[in-house]
């Protein structure tokens with residue numbers, strides 16, 4: 001059974017996602033009771049990519065989110081260090097460069113792109129899995145054009161503490177049991193629960209974005225704060 005620990009060793013994280021790639025999208029729908037589709041629509045609206053723009057979808061996984069950014073004609077680079085996840089997505093879209101999405105293998109901590117390449121950069125459910133999130137946020141800023149924007153979609157915390165405790169109970173107890181019905185790699189879903197519980201809340205993540213150099217940082221909650229969308233701009 002392949003799972004990562006909270007030290008987020010890159011080799012363990014990549015191997016874990018390789019091992020669950022084939023069932024990744026199905027499990028997302030099941031475990032979120034279909035809410036993931038609403039979250040993804042909210043990300044597409046927040047990124048607001050249009051024709052002529054180049055978007056980086058970092059930690060793109062199978063690229064479920066990447067394809068939606070092409071709706072108004074933008075081109076998308078789907079970057080991830082799990083070749084297994086990228087491969088599953090490429091097979092679904094008909095190639096490693098198809099339907100406006102180009103897959104690139106790369107590490108969030110040292111992105112394989114020149115400075116000021118992208119009009120918009122985004123990362124969904126990926127930043128929590130990166131060993132050094134602030135370094136990833138600095139790298140995202142480096143490859144963004146001046147005036148460009150960042151949207152981070154990540155699990156977060158429900159601001160009402162007693163409700164957040166009940167939700168954490170679901171995460172730790174029920175989620176891995178439900179996952180067991182669909183996958184042998186229950187360790188990956190124990191890691192999911194633990195990493196969400198361990199992740200900073202909305203103001204703390206906003207502070208990280210600011211420390212990494214992003215300006216005009218703001219966030220909004222989705223599904224009562226189960227997920228939060230953080231936004232920032234590169235101003236200089």
Ligand SMILES: C[S@@+](CC[C@H](N)C(=O)[O-])C[C@H]1O[C@@H](n2cnc3c(N)ncnc32)[C@H](O)[C@@H]1O
Pocket residue numbers: 010013014017058059060061062063064065079080081082085106107108109123124125126129130131
């Ligand atoms: C939970 S999946 C999210 C996939 C996709 N963004 C989505 O919304 O479904 C997290 C992804 O982050 C990738 N990832 C984690 N750390 C990374 C790193 N340092 N560099 C590149 N990708 C990374 C994993 O390989 C995995 O595909």
